[in-house]
Amino acid sequence: MASDARDDVVLRVDGLSGGYGAIQVLFGIDLTVRRGETVALCGPNGVGKSTLVRMVSGLNRPTAGTVVLNGRDITGVPGARRAKLGMSTVIGQQAFGSLSVRDNLRMHCYPVPGHEEKPDTAVDGALAVFPRLRARADQPASTLSGGERQMLVLAKTLIQRPDLLLIDEFSLGLAPVVVGGLLELIRRLAAVGVATLLIEQSVNVAMSVADRLLFMEHGTIIAEHTPAELRASPDLARRLVLGGHAQ
Incomplete structure (x- = not known):
């Protein structure tokens, strides 16, 4: 585990283990995410990525x-x-399908220490980041496309002003043009100091936004690489994402 001596560590996980009932899924996970840093969790299905996010989030x-x-x-x-x-x-x-886009956002305007912004101001600010949502602000959330629903859940996080953003299955099922827009939002959040831990099945997508990529296998983190290291060794990236413990 890296030292926590610097004050820019937003998330620190030490020796995290657990699972579901008698089934253990995670075995001693260690990781850090620093202010303004984006870290991606990669690996095949069933290795514990979503379980890790659920434990970090308190679910x-x-x-x-x-x-x-x-x-x-x-x-x-x-x-x-x-x-x-x-x-x-x-x-x-997740969204309340019978409520409008605007009302979905208003439901996340509960007070956050240091960010006591008026609800209408906070909602208008979030909608300004997503013109497609602003055009559909008064429509029921159930009428949104998959990409627009992902925009809606990310718009909620803008209202909450987080220090740490956790995202599970970031680009799953979304068109490339939609993914590109969402990635740009993650970069903008990082630029203002938000730390992000995201699960991403596509290593190419992860490399385009993450500062570091962590690869999981059998409930443990087996490797950590920067995008530059993976681009220099395509075979390494392929082995890791398929679940091969590259040496």
């Missing part, structure tokens, strides 16, 4: 290890409280 409790956010141990903090501590989680494309 599942670990059996061992700690989760530290901005220097505070939040391992025992319920998931619902973590948003007010600076963590925002995007899992799937």
